[in-house]
Amino acid sequence: MSCKPYIRETSKTTWYLEHPRYKRYMAREVTCIFILIFTFELVCALGAVANGPEAYAAFLAKLHSPLSILFNLVALVVTVYHSVTWFNVTPQAMPVQIGEEFVPGQYIVGAHYGVWAVVSLVVLILGVW
């Protein structure tokens, strides 16, 4: 080893700008912030339901503000992106082996979309009911 190896520092604040794949990763991570805020909104909704019909009506009225509609629209788009990016990597994290073969990745991804659709449908039916 040489007496004076040169060390290139990685920037702690701008590293993710250095490569498109890092930016893609950051985009996926940033979606969590929207999901966090949406989850908070959901908890508030539950609180309003628990506090009786007037509280719930007041909560619903707040949801009708343009800012709230905008946020919920953005949160929806971002959540879909979040889910799609994570579903697409599930075959890497959860490979399924049957006998001497691995189940092709697209089946595992497909199964996730299937479960997603079923759960969404159940929630929709329960909601309409």
Add this chain to the structure above:
Amino acid sequence: MSERQIELEVLRYDPEKDSAPRFQTYSVPCLNEWVVLDALNYVKENLDTTLSYRWSCHMAVCGSCGMMINGEPKLACKAFIHEYSDKIRVEPLAHFPIERDLVTVIEDFIGKLSSVKPYLIPKDDKPISAGEFKQTPAELIKFKQYTLCINCMLCYAACPQYGLVPEFVGPAAIALAHRYNQDSRDGGRDARQEVVASNEGVWECSFVGACSEVCPKHVDPAGALQQVKVASTIDWYKEHLMPWVKK
């Protein structure tokens, strides 16, 4: 055979003379079927004998020619000239200290690799006279893809987490630990977990996935790391919620 003049912009660093790296440009007449390593060899043989870089097999097997080519971790012997424009920038692998020119200091990786005990630790000690350890094809494919790793360290150069937290055990070492853990003949998982399942081990990984994108051997280290996370999480639940269940 068509020939093309390529401007090869190579990072140079002489620890005895330079305080920081600099770039030197060589004009190299390249044949279209050449790889970047051929261009470097041309420089070494015809233009500048002082240029230092590692290589050996010229066929993507030895893993020693990893370098940044236009900012992307690549094997120089697998980076075809015809895929690049007339100007190619060559730098030593990112995240590793530069020893000289394109040669990096790799002791950190070697240490991490040996810390995960990347060898078979037999489950049961049987005498040689008892014969070989048998394995079915189904048991073999569980880990076969991880055996293809050539220790080229491209995954470490691609991993932003390794750049930010140098203590991170990193993709290839953990993927190799996983390779032995998945082997039906092996019984060394507990001995490896201490390093592999530590904070600097698999939990430092945030699944950027860059390692698997650049791996020249399709090892998919990112996949291995996520599988190790799943298995380690199951261990934790067993230990804390069902202490009576033996691992």
